[in-house]
Amino acid sequence: xxxxxxxxxxxxxxxxxxxxxxxxxxxxxxxxxxxxxxxxxxxxxxxxxxxxxxxxxxxxxxxxxxxxxxxxxxxxxxxxxxxxxxxxxxxxxxxxxxxxxxxxxxxxxxxxxxxxxxxxxxxxxxxxxxxxxxxxxxxxxxxxxxxxxxxxxxxxxxxxxxxxxxxxxxxxxxxxxxxxxxxxxxxxxxxxxxxxxxxxxxxxxxxxxxxxxxxxxxxxxxxxxxxxxxxxxxxxxxxxxxxxxxxxxxxxxxxxxxxxxxxxxxxxxxxxxxxxxxxxxxxxxxxxxxxxxxxxxxxxxxxxxxxxxxxxxxxxxxxxxxxxxxxxxxxxxxxxxxxxxxxxxxxxxx
Amino acid sequence: xxxxxxxxxxxxxxxxxxxxxxxxxxxxxxxxxxxxxxxxxxxxxxxxxxxxxxxxxxxxxxxxxxxxxxxxxxxxxxxxxxxxxxxxxxxxxxxxxxxxxxxxxxxxxxxxxxxxxxxxxxxxxxxxxxxxxxxxxxxxxxxxxxxxxxxxxxxxxxxxxxxxxxxxxxxxxxxxxxxxxxxxxxxxxxxxxxxxxxxxxxxxxxxxxxxxxxxxxxxxxxxxxxxxxxxxxxxxxxxxxxxxxxxxxxxxxxxxxxxxxxxxxxxxxxxxxxxxxxxxxxxxxxxxxxxxxxxxxxxxxxxxxxxxxxxxxxxxxxxxxxxxxxxxxxxxxxxxxxxxxxxxxxxxxx
DNA sequence: GTCGTTTCTGTTAGCGGTAACATCAAAGGG
DNA sequence: CCCTTTGATGTTACCGCTAACAGAAACGAC
Numbered sequence: 194x195x196x197x198x199x200x201x202x203x204x205x206x207x208x209x210x211x212x213x214x215x216x217x218x219x220x221x222x223x224x225x226x227x228x229x230x231x232x233x234x235x236x237x238x239x240x241x242x243x244x245x246x247x248x249x250x251x252x253x254x255x256x257x258x259x260x261x262x263x264x265x266x267x268x269x270x271x272x273x274x275x276x277x278x279x280x281x282x283x284x285x286x287x288x289x290x291x292x293x294x295x296x297x298x299x300x301x302x303x304x305x306x307x308x309x310x311x312x313x314x315x316x317x318x319x320x321x322x323x324x325x326x327x328x329x330x331x332x333x334x335x336x337x338x339x340x341x342x343x344x345x346x347x348x349x350x351x352x353x354x355x356x357x358x359x360x361x362x363x364x365x366x367x368x369x370x371x372x373x374x375x376x377x378x379x380x381x382x383x384x385x386x387x388x389x390x391x392x393x394x395x396x397x398x399x400x401x402x403x404x405x406x407x408x409x410x411x412x413x414x415x416x417x418x419x420x421x422x423x424x425x426x427x428x429x430x431x432x433x434x435x436x437x438x439x440x441x442x443x444x445x446x447x448x449x450x451x452x453x454x455x456x457x458x459x460x461x462x463x464x465x466x467x468x469x470x471x472x473x474x475x476x477x478x479x480x481x482x483x484x485x486x487x488x489x490x491x492x493x494x495x496x497x498x499x500x501x502x503x504x505x506x507x508x509x510x511x512x513x514x515x516x517x518x519x520x521x522x523x524x525x526x527x528x529x530x531x532x533x534x535x536x537x538x539x540x541x542x543x
Numbered sequence: 544x545x546x547x548x549x550x551x552x553x554x555x556x557x558x559x560x561x562x563x564x565x566x567x568x569x570x571x572x573x574x575x576x577x578x579x580x581x582x583x584x585x586x587x588x589x590x591x592x593x594x595x596x597x598x599x600x601x602x603x604x605x606x607x608x609x610x611x612x613x614x615x616x617x618x619x620x621x622x623x624x625x626x627x628x629x630x631x632x633x634x635x636x637x638x639x640x641x642x643x644x645x646x647x648x649x650x651x652x653x654x655x656x657x658x659x660x661x662x663x664x665x666x667x668x669x670x671x672x673x674x675x676x677x678x679x680x681x682x683x684x685x686x687x688x689x690x691x692x693x694x695x696x697x698x699x700x701x702x703x704x705x706x707x708x709x710x711x712x713x714x715x716x717x718x719x720x721x722x723x724x725x726x727x728x729x730x731x732x733x734x735x736x737x738x739x740x741x742x743x744x745x746x747x748x749x750x751x752x753x754x755x756x757x758x759x760x761x762x763x764x765x766x767x768x769x770x771x772x773x774x775x776x777x778x779x780x781x782x783x784x785x786x787x788x789x790x791x792x793x794x795x796x797x798x799x800x801x802x803x804x805x806x807x808x809x810x811x812x813x814x815x816x817x818x819x820x821x822x823x824x825x826x827x828x829x830x831x832x833x834x835x836x837x838x839x840x841x842x843x844x845x846x847x848x849x850x851x852x853x854x855x856x857x858x859x860x861x862x863x864x865x866x867x868x869x870x871x872x873x874x875x876x877x878x879x880x881x882x883x884x885x886x887x888x889x890x891x892x893x
Numbered sequence: 894g895t896c897g898t899t900t901c902t903g904t905t906a907g908c909g910g911t912a913a914c915a916t917c918a919a920a921g922g923g
Numbered sequence: 924c925c926c927t928t929t930g931a932t933g934t935t936a937c938c939g940c941t942a943a944c945a946g947a948a949a950c951g952a953c
Contacts, residue, residue, distance in 0.1 A: 204668060206909060217933050222911060232931060247666060252644060254909030256603040257938050269632075271829070277628035281635075282619075285647055292910090294603055297635055316597065318554060425835040450833055457834075461810040479621070480830070483800055484807075485775040556939060567903045572941055580901060604939035607908050642940095897952090904945070915934070922927080 205248045214242035255292035265506050266319035267297045268310055268328050276478050283496030287503030304333035311337040321506030327392050344509045346502040351393030358505050358521040360498045362528040364394045367491045368401030370530055379539035380443040381413045384434040386420040388447035398447050416441050420451050427451025431458035442539045443471035449481045452488050467537035477531055486534035498526055555598045564592035605642035615856050616669035617647045618660055618678050626828050633846030637853030654683035661687040671856030677742050694859045696852040701743030708855050708871040710848045712878040714744045717841045718751030720880055729889035730793040731763045734784040736770040738797035748797050766791050770801050777801025781808035792889045799824035799831045802838050817887035827881055836884035
């Protein structure tokens, strides 16, 4: 019973593991970092010891020993509600696992502010920076970062660019998939609300929608309105759409905030959702389940993406010196169509 | 010319500062930590050097040297959208400054899950845990934590309890203030939507509202409905309120999500906000500005509160051993009434 | 003037890891 | 059979900072 006694300080160190496994701390370190040159048998022994003791490397010590081996900056402004929290959770998780230190810095979505924030990040010693939307496509941020010789990962940017790594979903395919879903429900007049024009993801989503609509059989009609990714722009676009002579039976908004706006517009008009109007969003942010009825939407694994971004940078930073990692990574992660209560079959009354 | 040479690694260390100030690193450390026993003149010299070099302590090293100077756990479930991100940002900031390590752990808002999550936190070596709402009032979490001899800070719990420190605003006063604002706008029939009954903050807010209403001059009528802090419950409560024979001219929802629901209900009824109905919320989460019109609400400095929570724990953990800190802290932070577009004078038509 | 005291400042050691090099055994090569 | 070569591990030193203690002035008091 006096076995797994680790009492007070939850501090299981690498030495404890080493002792139990009968190896040196260095070997344990190697195993933890998946370094090559450890015999399989030894690796196994160590892993067992790690598990038995519930060892988790001390991020602070690791970061210290690795010589600033990873200070990763994270620029954020005010992406649609709930996005950031999930993003942070993922990033934090990744940071913990890779032993990187996260520096987070807020900025407004304008070049001036971005430049300043990037400056602070660099001053803080960041050797890599993560750019969640919409900064991943900001020239100001990108160029400033390039000057600083800092590795960059853009998250959820619609298209891949050669000067930064990317973690994203296939916006085109996702939008197409959603459109197909609507078509399968029988909708033939479908409204689409575009996203902000400064993000390539908007264009990709529109393209996915249009492509699928054109391929629809029997033919379907697309009604396209502009939007800005905000609740209000969604509401207004929906009002335009719904006051048309022949309004759509379904509206596909390029993000959840706008879809929430559509919901409000529908309610205002006394339209039942999903009875009289189907509404779908994109992103699966928390507003998707905060509103009623809950939104059918496309889920981006935000946390996972953030974690991936941290990993990419962490690896890149560590690998520095050898193969000057000139080749940016383009990691595509899988999205999911989440069907909730806001969509239904097209009303039969034609 | 070989002067301010700090080149490549943006790494200004405590030694650099020490050299420039002509003192030992230890003295610099003391200055940075506001430790007593440093001559004013010396302190000044050091501070100048710090400024000149742009020195910022290395969090990793600090945390390491302080001996696990703090592994702080953070339990989160799914508080209303946007709350968590702001909270995390604050907590992260605090962690950075105090050199604490943040362990975050997700759970569902039920005893089972809370207990498990707390367990993981303790296993991870947390010596203090932060409980954002609604966990700050969960018996399961609190008792589990107590058994583990872990310091606890409950954030935004409505009332202070003797077994945990607290960081919160004065919900009573804030609600009273908001009510006064509505009264001053001339409203005399005011609807109030209560928050979830498992949080004492709900009761405090109600109390603040009622107290002020009773004191109103000329007399005012309060119409109170139950709510659950969710969008949907707000929408439903508002529908009950607005379909009354004599509906209120203003509705005060206990949080922003519910206020957003009220907005939808109003739109659905064709009521202009704020022309025909004034709607106000509470918390100033991101949904407050995502909807339209933007909500008048009470701002809680969430980030600041999270940072304070980290600080309290960090101090407590460091101070361990000497004065066994048996006395929990009760830190009240100041809220602000944020007036936006969703409120206006009472309609004159009586 | 000598000896506490008090007040400031410097030294030493070590937090938990890891880079870089040293070591040592087994494997080939001539 | 000796000498590389290779692969698997152990050693040493140090990352940047801070406890804990040691030392050095400054100041009275006797």
